[in-house]
Amino acid sequence: MNDVELYEKKYPEKWIVMQNKITQAFREMSIDEKRIIILASPLVRVNNATEKTPIEVASSEFAKLSGIDRNSAYKQMKSASKKLMKRTFIYEDKDGDDTEVQWLIRSKYADGYISMHFTDEVIYLLQVFDKLNPYTKYLKEDILNLKLTYSLDLYHLAKKSEGKGGFSMTLDQYRQELGTPKSYERINNLKENAVDGPIKEINQKTDIKITYENIKRGRTVTGLTFTVKAKPTKKKGQEGLNQNNEDRDIPPLTVKQIDRFAPLLANYSPFGSYAPSGKSTQEVISWLHTQLRDEAFLKTHKKHLLAIGYTFPKQKS
Structure with a gap:
């Protein structure tokens, strides 16, 4: 095969x-x-x-x-x-x-x-x-x-780097990557049409949230650093998620739990878009062994962990 x-x-x-x-x-x-x-x-x-x-x-x-x-x-x-x-x-x-x-x-x-x-x-x-x-x-x-031309391009860039948490580019690299017109050599035009507008639309309509900061040399902006995060899903009634657990955070996982859930999560297709792109399943499992120790990751992907079998420890009465 x-x-x-x-x-x-x-x-x-x-x-x-x-x-x-x-x-x-x-x-x-x-x-x-x-x-x-x-x-x-x-x-x-x-x-x-x-x-x-x-x-x-x-x-x-x-x-x-x-x-x-x-x-x-x-x-x-x-x-x-x-x-x-x-x-x-x-x-x-x-x-x-x-x-x-x-x-x-x-x-x-x-x-x-x-x-x-x-x-x-x-x-x-x-x-x-x-x-x-x-x-x-x-x-x-x-x-x-997405309706803005550069929203599609920026979304692609962001999804490629989601597993790393973001990416950085010089302004010239960014213009070349998006194929912007000559008028976008002015940073105000570039930001308005190919940065700020697309980021606003992506954050409103897609599964990720993007923020950015300027890279400066003195007072001159020479590049941009983008931070990319997956949005936590807030929909109710999803598999394994009930009203009693919606407000509970998953506590730190034990080594045994991480060994159990890393391969399950790597092979769980609804989680697929959040995993680093271009990686083998084994590489994603290794990446998850680190991510599953992170409190923010557990909070963001609670619904996925619940769907693959995680259960909260019983609360003391």
């Missing part, structure tokens, strides 16, 4: 999974082009697609998950697909040579859906995930309702 087959079993269609390289190829795309790639990506993975495989994205799903009017969804999809047909990106091949390829080799436009054929290089980015090809994963609903 190959890595892709193992991967398909672990992450079903509701998960968006992409090599980290692909987000760099997103530069300068419109938000609708990015949405199409995101919606198509699990279909490429679970169907073991090739260049000959048509990947169909329905306008009804595009409208529903993106929070846009259904009547305009098909027009937006068709326009975005036509742009993708003309787009190329450059990657370094196994010989170290820059190679330029198209995203799509064929598109078909029908009433209510578009059908696309991706190039082999794009398919590879959407199917192969290992140590040599680190990847990021998240749920569809956690990203597709």
Whole structure:
């Protein structure tokens, strides 16, 4: 059984999974082009697609998950697909040579859906995930309702670094990563449109919270340090969580409990988006052996621990 087959079993269609390289190829795309790639990506993975495989994205799903009017969804999809047909990106091949390829080799436009054929290089980015090809994963609903172009890009950056707690970049690195226009060389323009606005939207609509601080040389801002944290889930009625336990914090775990819950949590799919991306299961288990000693981690992931079998010690009467 190959890595892709193992991967398909672990992450079903509701998960968006992409090599980290692909987000760099997103530069300068419109938000609708990015949405199409995101919606198509699990279909490429679970169907073991090739260049000959048509990947169909329905306008009804595009409208529903993106929070846009259904009547305009098909027009937006068709326009975005036509742009993708003309787009190329450059990657370094196994010989170290820059190679330029198209995203799509064929598109078909029908009433209510578009059908696309991706190039082999794009398919590879959407199917192969290992140590040599680190990847990021998240749920569809956690990203597709973002409406600002740079919100999608910043979310990708944040999810890649969530397991580390955040990331830092110089201003030039950040501009290059997001593919911002020349006018964003002014820091006020950059922050307003590609930092503050996207952070506000991400914090309101997704599963993570981002804050940032300036990196300065003297009085000059030269970079940004972003802190990324998973939001604690406050929904009631979830598996293993009842009214009596909602206000209780999990006390420090014993070594025996950590040894028990680390592998269970690493293999619990609802926790998957919070684990470091691009890591093997064993590496995630090792990471969890440290995280499960942290009080804040226990508080944030109480619902996951309860779901995999943690029970509170009996309270003394």
